[in-house]
Amino acid sequence: MAFDYTEGAAEGEVSLARARQAFEDVEFHPRVLRDVSIVDTSVEVLGGRSALPFGIAPIGFTRMMQTEGERAGAAAAGAAGIPFALSTMGTTSIEDVVAANPCGRNWFQLYMWKDRDRSMALVERAAAAGFDTLLVTVDVPVAGARLRDQRNGMTIPPTLTPRAVLNALARPRWWMDFLTTEPLAFASLDRWSGTVAELLDTMFDPTVSFEDLAWIKDQWPGKLVVKGVQSIQDAVRATDLGVDAVLLSNHGGRQLDRAPIPFHLLPDVVREVGDRTEVHLDTGITNGADIVAAVALGARFTLIGRAYLYGLMAGGRVGVQRAIAILAEQVERTMRLLGVSALEQLGPEHVTQLERLFARARCESEHVKRHYLDPPAP
Numbered sequence: 001m002a003f004d005y006t007e008g009a010a011e012g013e014v015s016l017a018r019a020r021q022a023f024e025d026v027e028f029h030p031r032v033l034r035d036v037s038i039v040d041t042s043v044e045v046l047g048g049r050s051a052l053p054f055g056i057a058p059i060g061f062t063r064m065m066q067t068e069g070e071r072a073g074a075a076a077a078g079a080a081g082i083p084f085a086l087s088t089m090g091t092t093s094i095e096d097v098v099a100a101n102p103c104g105r106n107w108f109q110l111y112m113w114k115d116r117d118r119s120m121a122l123v124e125r126a127a128a129a130g131f132d133t134l135l136v137t138v139d140v141p142v143a144g145a146r147l148r149d150q151r152n153g154m155t156i157p158p159t160l161t162p163r164a165v166l167n168a169l170a171r172p173r174w175w176m177d178f179l180t181t182e183p184l185a186f187a188s189l190d191r192w193s194g195t196v197a198e199l200l201d202t203m204f205d206p207t208v209s210f211e212d213l214a215w216i217k218d219q220w221p222g223k224l225v226v227k228g229v230q231s232i233q234d235a236v237r238a239t240d241l242g243v244d245a246v247l248l249s250n251h252g253g254r255q256l257d258r259a260p261i262p263f264h265l266l267p268d269v270v271r272e273v274g275d276r277t278e279v280h281l282d283t284g285i286t287n288g289a290d291i292v293a294a295v296a297l298g299a300r301f302t303l304i305g306r307a308y309l310y311g312l313m314a315g316g317r318v319g320v321q322r323a324i325a326i327l328a329e330q331v332e333r334t335m336r337l338l339g340v341s342a343l344e345q346l347g348p349e350h351v352t353q354l355e356r357l358f359a360r361a362r363c364e365s366e367h368v369k370r371h372y373l374d375p376p377a378p
């Protein structure tokens with residue numbers, strides 16, 4: 001049940017499969033006879049340095065997957081010199097995340113709830129605790145249909161139904177761990193006995209608009225990222241509001257199914273707003289080479305969701321460290337094989353996208369420019 005919650009996506013899980021396919025369909029174009037004895041994988045992101053061009057994405061209910069949860073993620077991220085993002089639906093408090101990653105960069109992800117005061121109280125707590133960046137997630141006006149959760153009857157926290165007990169027989173270690181460690185305490189909410197989708201629908205506010213984004217921006221003293229942008233037009237609108245980064249993401253395929261592939265949107269969004277704001281990307285990253293391809297097409301930074309969670313589930317903090325190390329090795333090796341020694345040297349000349357999924361041509365078409373971009377001022 002916990003694995004399906006992590007691995008699964010919405011409806012037919014097409015968004016996620018396509019996003020991964022798009023990375024597989026990258027064709028790299030290396031340059032040879034370059035000195036790549038020393039490779040610098042670090043990048044300037046949102047006013048600070050990150051040792052690698054990726055950070056850990058915000059994840060709800062992390063301690064349900066493995067009880068070390070966010071503490072493991074934050075500590076491993078801090079040790080690797082990359083940012084860690086805590087979700088509004090996280091299972092470790094803001095203060096405990098800082099305790100696990102006292103010297104590194106912590107980012108806070110905000111879901112705007114119907115109860116605005118409660119959401120903003122959380123934001124104030126994050127600012128007071130030294131979180132330097134706020135990610136406002138905008139692709140959840142309602143919950144996506146996570147069919148695996150429905151099938152499994154998954155509740156938060158998991159309840160001991162006969163089906164769950166049957167499921168647990170094969171996985172005694174997970175249950176022992178779950179039942180004998182500190183109970184799940186949410187960063188921001190109390191017990192809930194429905195499915196995740198029901199919980200999201202009760203909490204989230206489908207009226208949230210660009211005006212609310214501007215309002216949040218005024219309240220937040222640090223950097224602000226809008227997470228879940230999926231069109232050129234919305235990227236332009238968010239940039240006009242002065243956000244510090246737009247994060248192209250379809251939530252790891254967990255919201256709208258058959259959504260645009262963030263990697264396909266990337267070059268067009270970079271072209272439209274890349275000189276005014278940072279463009280970040282997530283969804284579908286399973287290899288450091290995916291990250292290199294994204295950087296080559298203009299992404300300043302990327303986030304990893306499941307790639308981090310598989311490490312966490314396999315081995316707690318050590319597992320997360322291993323996952324980060326694997327991705328770091330892949331980034332470094334791919335850079336060397338491409339003939340670049342710093343991320344700034346990567347460019348569109350290093351990557352083409354094979355056209356199996358074909359969205360590239362459509363994005364560049366006149367049709368898209370006419371219908372999805374604001375008309376030029378007269």
Ligand SMILES: Cc1cc2nc3c(=O)[nH]c(=O)nc-3n(C[C@H](O)[C@H](O)[C@H](O)COP(=O)(O)O)c2cc1C
Nearest residue numbers: 006057058059060087137251252283284304305306
């Ligand atoms: C199990 C799980 C829980 C997630 N919870 C949240 C969340 O609470 N808030 C949020 O903004 N995004 C959430 N996401 C989306 C991630 O932040 C990120 O956008 C996504 O995982 C990227 O795709 P990837 O898993 O293919 O790397 C979640 C993703 C997963 C897999």
